[in-house]
Amino acid sequence: MTISCSMKSNLQNSKNLLAFSAGVDSSALFFILLEQNISFDIALVNYGLRKNAFIEEQHAIDLAKKYNLNCYTTKAPSFENNFEKNARDFRYSFFDRLMKNYDNLLTAHQLNDQLEWFLMRLTKGAGTAELLGLEPISKRKNYTIVRPLLQNSKEELLDYLKQKNLPYFVDQSNFSDKYERNIFRKEFSDRLLSDYRDGIRRSFNYLREDKKNLFNGYQEIFHYKELYILTYQDNSIVVRLVDKYLKILGYLLSGNQRKELENESSIVFGAIWAVEVTETNIYIAPYQKVAMPKKFKERCRVSKIPSKIRGYLYKEELDPKDIIISLK
Numbered sequence: 260m261t262i263s264c265s266m267k268s269n270l271q272n273s274k275n276l277l278a279f280s281a282g283v284d285s286s287a288l289f290f291i292l293l294e295q296n297i298s299f300d301i302a303l304v305n306y307g308l309r310k311n312a313f314i315e316e317q318h319a320i321d322l323a324k325k326y327n328l329n330c331y332t333t334k335a336p337s338f339e340n341n342f343e344k345n346a347r348d349f350r351y352s353f354f355d356r357l358m359k360n361y362d363n364l365l366t367a368h369q370l371n372d373q374l375e376w377f378l379m380r381l382t383k384g385a386g387t388a389e390l391l392g393l394e395p396i397s398k399r400k401n402y403t404i405v406r407p408l409l410q411n412s413k414e415e416l417l418d419y420l421k422q423k424n425l426p427y428f429v430d431q432s433n434f435s436d437k438y439e440r441n442i443f444r445k446e447f448s449d450r451l452l453s454d455y456r457d458g459i460r461r462s463f464n465y466l467r468e469d470k471k472n473l474f475n476g477y478q479e480i481f482h483y484k485e486l487y488i489l490t491y492q493d494n495s496i497v498v499r500l501v502d503k504y505l506k507i508l509g510y511l512l513s514g515n516q517r518k519e520l521e522n523e524s525s526i527v528f529g530a531i532w533a534v535e536v537t538e539t540n541i542y543i544a545p546y547q548k549v550a551m552p553k554k555f556k557e558r559c560r561v562s563k564i565p566s567k568i569r570g571y572l573y574k575e576e577l578d579p580k581d582i583i584i585s586l587k
Contacts, residue, residue: 260287260291260294260411260415260416260419261291261295262291262292262295262297262407263407266395266396266405266407267295267297269363269405270292270295270297270299270363270365270405270407271295271296271297271298273361273362273363274298274360274361274362274363275292275297275298275299275300275361275362275363275364275365275405276299276300276301276302276354276357276358276361276363276364276365277289277292277299277300277301277302277365277367278301278302278350278354278364278365278366278367279301279302279303279319280303280304280315280367280430281303281315281316281318281319281427281428282367282427282428282429282430283413283416283417283420283427283429284367284368284369284372284408284413284416285367286420286425286426286427286428287367287408287411287416287417287419287420287425287427288365288367288407288408289301289322290420290423290425291407291408291419292365293326299328299365300323300328300329300330300331300361301319301322301323301328301329301330301331302330302331302332302353302354302357303315303316303319303330303331303332303333304332304333304335304346304349304350304353305332305333305334305335306335306346307334307335307337309430309431311428314428315428316332318426318428319332320332322426331353331357333353335349335350336349342438343438343439343440351399351509355400355509358400358401358402359401361402362402362403363402363403363404363405364399364402364403364404364405365405365406365407366404366405366406367406367408368393368406368408368409369408369409369411369412369413369416370408370409370410370411370412370413370452370456370459370460370463371412371413371444371448371449371452372393373391373392373393373409373463374448374451374452374459375440375443375444375448376392376393377390377391377392377463378443378447378448379439379440379443380392383514384514386499387466387469387470387473388470388473388474388499388502388503389502390466391463391466391467391470393406393409394406394467395407395409395467397506397507398507399506399507399508399509400485400507400508400509409463410460412452412456412460413449413452414452414453414456473496473499474496474499474500474503476491476492476493476496477489477490477491477492477496477500478490478491480540481582483575483577484575485508485544485545485571486542486543486544486568486571486572486575486577487504487507487541487542487543487544488540488541488542488543488582489504489540489541489543490539490540490541491539491540491541497520497536497541498517498520498521500541501520501534501536501541501543502517504541504543505528505532505534505543508532508543510528510529510531510532512528516528520534520536524536524537525565525566525567527546527567530546531545531546532544532545532546533545533546533567533568533571534567535565535566535567535568537563537565542564542565542567542568544567544568544571544572545571546567546570546571547570547571547573547574548570549570549573549574551569551570551573555569555573555579556569558578558579558580559572559579561579562579562580562582562583563583564579564582564583
């Protein structure tokens with residue numbers, strides 16, 4: 260069980276934080292990283308939902324101490340509804356705070372996760388880029404998410420742990436029909452991977468190449484903190500580009516929001532993110548409602564800065580003229 264040479268080289272020269280749960284996947288990645296001489300620390304979110312939740316948290320602390328790693332833990336609040344979304348938002352809020360001191364967040368997503376996502380998106384309606392979902396390397400805010408195990412199935416990771424007699428816990432919530440993902444896992448993805456693992460693995464590699472081609476015809480021409488300006492040539496990729504960059508910023512578009520973007524060129528999503536689409540450029544920034552001096556508004560107008568972006572420029576003390584110069 261190895262990590263690709265290019266990814267290994269990058270990780271060995273970076274500061275890494277592993278999202279750890281003590282389950283099969285993250286436990287396998289934990290020991291693979293040790294074997295590959297990749298330095299890392301670990302972070303665990305305790306949702307307190309399982310009988311073993313606090314035992315698993317203590318196991319993570321003890322494991323980190325044994326191998327001289329830093330271990331960060333936090334206790335999640337109770338989520339009364341929409342657990343998966345709220346849990347994800349809480350988890351990444353925790354990681355975002357920690358990642359100020361790291362370059363890469365390592366997650367233990369594997370081939371089964373990739374197929375489950377594919378099938379779930381397929382049943383809801385999605386294009387090639389959305390069907391693929393998970394990437395080996397992707398950007399989020401000011402750090403990189405690295406998923407070293409996407410080529411490995413759950414069965415392969417479990418075999419690795421058993422053969423080496425390494426410790427791990429089984430998350431019983433993975434067997435509950437309460438969560439949609441578990442239904443897809445039990446009814447479809449596990450069966451498909453049992454019989455067609457190698458073909459499915461190859462298909463995802465082909466899909467990644469196709470996805471790269473889908474995003475041809477654009478360029479990131481300006482980036483400052485949470486402001487992105489892109490230039491594009493084909494209207495058909497606008498929705499995909501906005502979706503891609505909002506994911507980097509930690510915001511996931513819904514299906515209805517994607518449809519809205521197909522018909523509108525000036526939108527605020529979730530009262531948080533402003534998106535402005537012109538004939539040649541896409542502007543994405545936090546939406547700021549602030550009082551601005553007339554002179555600043557005029558400079559924005561002359562520089563053709565879209566209205567919903569101006570508040571962020573003013574708050575960050577960015578000169579519209581400097582932005583326009585960088586775009587030329």
